[in-house]
Amino acid sequence: MRRLIILLALAGVAGATAFDFVVLGDRTGTAHDSIFVRVLEEIRLLRPDFIVGTGDLIEGYTDDIGAAAAEWDRVLELLAATGVPGFYAPGNHDVWDAASESLFTARVNAPTRSLAHGNSFFIFADNSRWVSFSDWPEEQRRRFRAELGKARRYQHRFVLMHRPWWRYALEADRPDTLHEWLRAAGVGWVFTGHDHFYCSHVRDGINYSQVGPSGSRLKVHSDRGRGGFQNYLYGRVVGGRVSLTVVEPGRLYAPDVVTLGTVEALSRARDAGVQVDPFPLGPGQGRESRLRLALTDVAGEGQGGQMTWRTEGTHWHIQPDALSFLIEPDGRGEFDIIARLGDLDRPWPPPMLELPWRHSGGRVTEIEIPLPVKRRARAGAFDGPPGDTCWQAVLPLEHLAGNSLEPGAVEPAEIRVGFDSLNLYLSIRCHDTRPDLIRAEVTGRDEPVYGDDHVNIVFDPDPAATRAWAAQVAATGDSGLPSPPYYQLFVNPRGTIADRRCRFFGRRGERDWSWDGNWTVAADTTDPDGWSVTLACPLTEFGDVHPEEWGINAVRYQSRRRATGTWQPPFRHDPRTFGTLKR
Missing domain, CATH: 2.60.40.1190 (Immunoglobulin-like)
Incomplete structure (x- = not known):
């Protein structure tokens, strides 16, 4: 809470030459309104000039447009209680067909639109219904490029859209036409949502942020090291300077608290660096199994410390429950463990392996990996x-x-x-x-x-x-x-x-x-x-x-x-x- 008080103090000194804004991530699918309401209460205290959002504010996906309208009634009432105006790009839960697009336009704003504020220009693009840029209809592309043209007169240029096409292109190592458009137009910041974890990336001077969740469930990654925590962004523009802060309710972080590189490094660690034989569970299987645990330094930086199995609150027992390890750079070590499940009808939650992992030039992150069950x-x-x-x-x-x-x-x-x-x-x-x-x-x-x-x-x-x-x-x-x-x-x-x-x-x-x-x-x-x-x-x-x-x-x-x-x-x-x- 002390850090939030500091942020409030910073927000309170904004004058005529500066403005503040908040970037909301996904509230849905699977909204947890206790979290969303807490986020909105913090925004009410922060008093930014406006809110911008990357979409997915309602559950949607219904044939009953009246039910969708009722969802908007409730969400817009919660947002209005902050006393802060808001502007939003649509997510796939907000716009999924022509009727929901009309409803979004009537109740929220046009799916593709822009906002000029001082020396800054915000573009809201609609990619709610298209999985990749290659699927984006020509009419959507034309509208977006028209907005990019308007942005050239402004010092700071921001883009918001729901799906993180920028991340998908990087992960697939494929050409990214949209990135080239953004670079040519001098866009400095891109905010996306959809996958319910936070990460940032800088490419060709463009600061990409995948925001959220801001009340929705964790989806792609549930561990904090890979951005699996509730969050929103607090932005400040003062003259030629833009600053961003990642806010987990009650806590503050720098934008690089989780980078795309960190996510990829920790994903490699979980997929190939730390490998545990799965415990077989089902007809004909016993309660106890001897399993192999292998550590491979896929980061090339050497690994060491103590690994611990956390079993409290489970029906599992692991022996040994703690081990020291030291792996040379690019090396490998193997260990045997015995896993026993006391009640075959109660495998959840599984035991959790905790260990430090060195990556990204010496950065160390504590990672948690559940015992795999097959x-x-x-x-x-x-x-x-x-x-x-x-x-x-x-x-x-x-x-x-x-x-x-x-x-x-x-x-x-x-x-x-x-x-x-x-x-x-x-x-x-x-x-x-x-x-x-x-x-x-x-x-x-x-x-x-x-x-x-x-x-x-x-x-x-x-x-x-x-x-x-x-x-x-x-x-x-x-x-x-x-x-x-x-x-x-x-x-x-x-x-x-x-x-x-x-x-x-x-x-x-x-x-x-x-x-x-x-x-x-x-x-x-x-x-x-x-x-x-x-x-x-x-x-x-x-x-x-x-x-x-x-x-x-x-x-x-x-x-x-x-x-x-x-x-x-x-x-x-x-x-x-x-x-x-x-x-």
Whole structure:
């Protein structure tokens, strides 16, 4: 709080030649309004000249435009209570179709617009509905470049848009036309959101910031070292100088507290530097397993210190629970541990490995890595379409973990999978103690059901091909090799389906919405304890496959809790991370 008082003192001395502004990140998806309200209370105390935002203020994704308008009523009332005017770029939760775009324009501001203030010019661009710059329609590009032209008369030029295309281009090592436009126009600052973690990067004199979350859930990264904390930005312009401060409610940081380079270095550490054999969990597996822990200095700076397993509040025991280590630059060390799970029905939260990691020219960050758990399940083997008696004999995918690997984030769900010689079958039951608050609004095929209660399942019908692909990627170092196809299904309580065929490569891959499985769906809307759906799909829809072994993962989203539960956490669009399903 002392640091916030210092910031308030700085804000209070602004005069005619200076102004202050705040940059808000995502409130949604999955808003936590206790955090958002605290952020807004700090803004009220800071008294900036205005707020700018990178989008995702409402949950959206609904066919009921009246419900979306009611969401805007509430959010705009919260923002108005700060007494500070606001200007916002739209996020994908704010604008997802033509009707929501019209609503955003009427209630907030034009999706693409600009703001001149003193010697500074702010451009708000709409990239809410387009995954990459290559998808951006020509009309959007024309409007944006027209705003860039207006900015040339101003000393300081800022751009806000929702999706961090700048980061995606850097991570994929591909040409970035948008960056070239920004550089040529003399833009100095770019603020984006969407992925719910903070990082900064400077390129060709442009200061990029990925802001947030400012009340939404942590999504891509949940660890602080990689920007997984609630935040917003406080900016100040005094003549020819612009300063930015990263504000976590009650705490202040410099803009480089987390850089894109830090995120990449710590991601390499977690992916390749610290490797722990996964604990096998599922039918036929025991409570105890001997695992290998390997440390490889992928940073090339030498590693050393003490690693500790934190098990309090879990049902796990690790021996030894602490080890000293010293790894030469580019070296490697291996250690054996014994992991024991006291209650097989309570794997969450897992134990957490803590250790210091040197990177980025001597910088040391304490990293936390959960014990990996590889879940296994059994599918039902049927002679034809299954009835209730057949389903009762199938063990479900259950015991889901929240975003922080905590139990009980959502109410219980049971997801059962089975096969006969022709079809894949699914039986989904999601318990809910308030069935009157279950949200099921979307009715159109492949329309966004993400705001509804729903279950999301990914299937890898050929794990052997996936293992061969993974070995090729590891051997060649070519992360651009596309994975074999896997398939994703979303279904809400009405039985509304959205599905797609996916491939993973680089860091994102591709998702093909033109693929439509031939699903047969039956939804039970009379279940007094929640909602239930059964589905069937011909195996031929998934190619030439055999159901002896599939990769699988499943996620339940419970809208009234604004929470997710994952069977094989964390959920990633990478078939190497899926659990195993066997007949």
